[in-house]
Amino acid sequence: MVNDSDEGAGPAARSKRADARRNEKTLLDAAAAVFVASGVEAPVRDIAAEAGVGMGTIYRHFPTRADLIIAVYRHQVEALAEAGPTLLDTSETPYAALGKWVDLFVGFLVTKHGLAAVLQTDNAGFDTLHAYFLDRLVPVCTHLLDAAVASGEIRSGFAAYEVMRGVGNLCIGAEGDSRYDARRLVGLLIAGLRR
Amino acid sequence: MVNDSDEGAGPAARSKRADARRNEKTLLDAAAAVFVASGVEAPVRDIAAEAGVGMGTIYRHFPTRADLIIAVYRHQVEALAEAGPTLLDTSETPYAALGKWVDLFVGFLVTKHGLAAVLQTDNAGFDTLHAYFLDRLVPVCTHLLDAAVASGEIRSGFAAYEVMRGVGNLCIGAEGDSRYDARRLVGLLIAGLRR
Amino acid sequence: MVNDSDEGAGPAARSKRADARRNEKTLLDAAAAVFVASGVEAPVRDIAAEAGVGMGTIYRHFPTRADLIIAVYRHQVEALAEAGPTLLDTSETPYAALGKWVDLFVGFLVTKHGLAAVLQTDNAGFDTLHAYFLDRLVPVCTHLLDAAVASGEIRSGFAAYEVMRGVGNLCIGAEGDSRYDARRLVGLLIAGLRR
Amino acid sequence: MVNDSDEGAGPAARSKRADARRNEKTLLDAAAAVFVASGVEAPVRDIAAEAGVGMGTIYRHFPTRADLIIAVYRHQVEALAEAGPTLLDTSETPYAALGKWVDLFVGFLVTKHGLAAVLQTDNAGFDTLHAYFLDRLVPVCTHLLDAAVASGEIRSGFAAYEVMRGVGNLCIGAEGDSRYDARRLVGLLIAGLRR
DNA sequence: GATGAATGAGCCTTCATTCAT
DNA sequence: GATGAATGAAGGCTCATTCAT
Known part of the structure; x- marks a missing residue:
């Protein structure tokens, strides 16, 4: 900045x-x-x-709402992007790093009422928003996944985009439903990646 | 009938x-x-x-939109509900039955643009809809999960509600995004349940 | 009938x-x-x-609502119309007869939620209704007023139409407001007629 | 102001x-x-x-219709409220003051097509309007009535609310009916108050 | 004749977006 | 540049009234 x-x-x-x-x-x-x-x-x-x-x-x-949303979350998205490599360096295994990173991602989304929903919607006018999130985070996530595949911890064949979309979706509407713990379910999803 | x-x-x-x-x-x-x-x-x-x-x-x-939605999907929900026990009887293991049932559920949701989204939303006025889906399907799913826990195939501790919500969420916006295969991700989630 | x-x-x-x-x-x-x-x-x-x-x-x-209303109240209107001469014959003075007749009228209106309101409205389509009520009752009321004028009990110069309209209006919304007693107020109005 | x-x-x-x-x-x-x-x-x-x-x-x-109505008539209602004491001071007797004030009130209502009707209706959503009119005018009218009672000109026992409601009702639909003179009838009502 | 399903005008209300000041 | 007033499309809902069955 x-x-x-x-x-x-x-x-x-x-x-x-x-x-x-x-x-x-x-x-x-x-x-x-x-x-x-x-x-x-x-x-x-x-x-x-x-x-x-x-x-x-x-x-x-902010000509469009998407611009505003991007601006609002830019800092946190940047932080998330930067956290990827760092975690990879400091974690015991790539899979552990992936897990921690996904956890950060969940923490980010879960507190943003409605953001996860917007992220997956094909609402016209949010393309910029979509693009920004993906451009910034997909490479990071790809990197983590690749590393975990390389270390033999998880199966290959899942694209970062897909995993992130999945995690994002699992976070939709999480806030306010006490019977639903997004973090736990995301844990299940990531666990499912293991060999 | x-x-x-x-x-x-x-x-x-x-x-x-x-x-x-x-x-x-x-x-x-x-x-x-x-x-x-x-x-x-x-x-x-x-x-x-x-x-x-x-x-x-x-x-x-249909006095309310929820009534209409219920009516539109009633047949399929009923079929889903009835499929649970049947699958348990005809599948090799409870876990296999669970997998197949969840697959049916996904098939149902994925083709209903926006239904999954409504299902998780706390929008007032959709309570009837919510209730109907949950009343009808949670018991079925519970049954399947219990059986799979009993057979030692999956870990315990996940409520049907939570799993279904997770599956439902993963189906949001799946249609029309070729890079996102809800079924695969749900597979991951269910795989994550394994011991 | x-x-x-x-x-x-x-x-x-x-x-x-x-x-x-x-x-x-x-x-x-x-x-x-x-x-x-x-x-x-x-x-x-x-x-x-x-x-x-x-x-x-x-x-x-009943092609129009007015037709229905007329039909519904025809009996009572007829009874009211017939009560005029009778009261005149059986009461001590014409003014007393007038008072009693007006009381009957009030009794009629007050129990017909909204009727009084319709009676005074210039809503198109209710002309028939208007006409019927007036045709039937104005002559009766005129007769009573004339008699009371003739007997020197009340001042002249007030047309039956006007008096009835006034009574009718005083009955609007009377039902359900405990602080408002239409009958008492009508009494005031009729008392005001006295010389 | x-x-x-x-x-x-x-x-x-x-x-x-x-x-x-x-x-x-x-x-x-x-x-x-x-x-x-x-x-x-x-x-x-x-x-x-x-x-x-x-x-x-x-x-x-004006968020609600009542707000709009109030705003439209506020000036006149205020003027009416202020006229009460003034008339009491400048009229020969309290009863004369009452008569003049009621006349002003009639003048106000008769020109407001439908206002009198709304005033008496228990339509939800008009409570504000009701309250405003009553809060502002009932005390004024009470004052006038009390004075006239005290001066021995009129009988006691009629509340301002009731009298005003009566006057209001008599004004309903007055406009546009040449055979009905609300002012005259109100005169009758007020005359009826006399001892 | 009776029925009640269908129609659709009419009203209310909320907001994204523009633009004069 | 900032302001927030104005616009008007959009969507929900309620009946009076018609008319096929």
């Missing part, structure tokens, strides 16, 4: 940017809060209200 | 009924078609249009 | 009529009951249901 | 508000016009059309 954009503009320009970024931060925080409370499909008006800005401001910064 | 179809009823006495029932069939077919095309949450208007009837007709026959 | 219609038809025709009249009686009773329970604007379907007949039957007998 | 109109507010700070308020004025005028023409129960669409705005605009400003 340090050098995220801003190719060295003059001081005034920069301050404007800084201003805008601060505003954007407010937006993202508000959106995150509303997403948690009411799901990713919450009315734009609610998000604007939470942020204390006009709705137009939301639209200026 | 015995006298459900009125072939052989009094000639005129049943004429209205026959008419209405034929119409109801049209409605169910139309609803099924629309459900496949646009999901179970499709506008009532669309279903009416597809059936070539007025909206009022839908409401007359 | 004795010779209400039926100009001496043949026996068969007559029996048919008798049949129809019995049916019509059922309809009227049902309508009266529903009117009391849900007001004069109750859905036709409800009335049909209460009568245990199809809606079409209602429409056959 | 003091700072209700914003002549003199900060130049730009209030521009939106000014805009919206102007619009609200348009809405109120349109609503008033439609209320006169079609009654207080006119479809929201009609009001929007009359105002030349979208329906959403109505809903933005």
Whole structure:
């Protein structure tokens, strides 16, 4: 994030940017809060209200809802992406790393009311969102799976995309149903991968 | 069910009924078609249009959307329920029966665009639907799981509700995504149950 | 009612009529009951249901709601009309007769949930209803008023139509409001007529 | 009311508000016009059309129909409320004041097609409206009645609520019926109060 | 004649999105 | 740039009324 954009503009320009970024931060925080409370499909008006800005401001910064969602979760997705290699390095076996990573993924999704649902839907207009998540995480997951296959711990033949979709799906609606523990079921799924 | 179809009823006495029932069939077919095309949450208007009837007709026959959905899928749910014991009798092991039954379940869900999604949602107004599915199928699934636990093939501790929810979730959005094979993933989940 | 219609038809025709009249009686009773329970604007379907007949039957007998209402209350309106002269004959003074008659009128209206409201509304389609009530009762009321004016008990200058409309209005919504006693207020109105 | 109109507010700070308020004025005028023409129960669409705005605009400003009605008549209700004490001060006797006030009330209601009807109905959703009218006017009327009782001009025992309801009822449907003069009848009612 | 199924207009309400200020 | 007012499509639901059986 340090050098995220801003190719060295003059001081005034920069301050404007800084201003805008601060505003954007407010937006993202508000959106995150509303997403948690009411799901990713919450009315734009609610998000604007939470942020204390006009709705137009939301639209200026994020032309589509998908853009907003991406922005909201970018940090966490990045962290997730970065966690892959790290876990591989620090875990006893590739399979253990996979398990831990999937757990992180579950932790991410389960707390985002409705995100998992949006992720799998073929709703037009969410392609960007889809693409972003996949572009960023599929390679990471592929890497983990490959390693675990290579170590002989799991069977081959399952694509990262598929596994992630499965994990994502298992997380849908998990929040709020005490009889359903997404993490346990995901555990089953990953266990099913073992040779 | 015995006298459900009125072939052989009094000639005129049943004429209205026959008419209405034929119409109801049209409605169910139309609803099924629309459900496949646009999901179970499709506008009532669309279903009416597809059936070539007025909206009022839908409401007359099915006061709530849940009623309609139940009616549309009743036959298949019943068949599913009845398949459980049969499979247990005719399969080599309880686990094999469980696998086959789950496969049937997946086959059912995968072709019903949006049904799996509705099934897990806590949308108010779908309680009837929920209840119907669970009432009918959870006992069957429980029976299969118990048998497989008893035969020592799978670990214990997973409730039918949870497993079914998991399977259901894995089927969400499966249709139309060629890179995602719900059946395979469900296979993984069930495999994960093995000791 | 004795010779209400039926100009001496043949026996068969007559029996048919008798049949129809019995049916019509059922309809009227049902309508009266529903009117009391849900007001004069109750859905036709409800009335049909209460009568245990199809809606079409209602429409056959009473093309418009006004026709039905008239039919339902015809007996009571006739009784009211006939009570006028009688009261005049049997009361101490014309004003007393007027008071008693108005009381009967109030008693009639107050128990007909919504009737008073319909009576004053200029809803198109209720002209028949209006006309019937007025044609039948205005002359009676006029007679009473005239007598009371003649006896010097009340001031002149108020038309029966106006007084009846006033009484009718005071009865609107009386049922079900314990803080509002239509009869008392009507008493005030009639008291106001005194010299 | 003091700072209700914003002549003199900060130049730009209030521009939106000014805009919206102007619009609200348009809405109120349109609503008033439609209320006169079609009654207080006119479809929201009609009001929007009359105002030349979208329906959403109505809903933005007035979440419920009752809110709209209240807003439309607030000024007049307030004026009515304030007229009570004034009349008491400036009239020869309390009874005269009562008569004049009731006359104002009649003048108000008679021009509001359907308002009187709504006022007496127990329609759910109009409670706010009811409450507002009663809260504001019953005390005023009570005051007038009490004074007239105290002065020995009228009989006691009639609550303001009841009298107002009576007056209100007498005004229902008055507009457009040349044979019915609500004011005269109300006069009769009030005359009836005299000892 | 009776039936009640079907029709469809009509109303309400919610929000995503645009755009004047 | 920000604001939030306005728009209007979309969808749900309820009957009055017609008409095939």
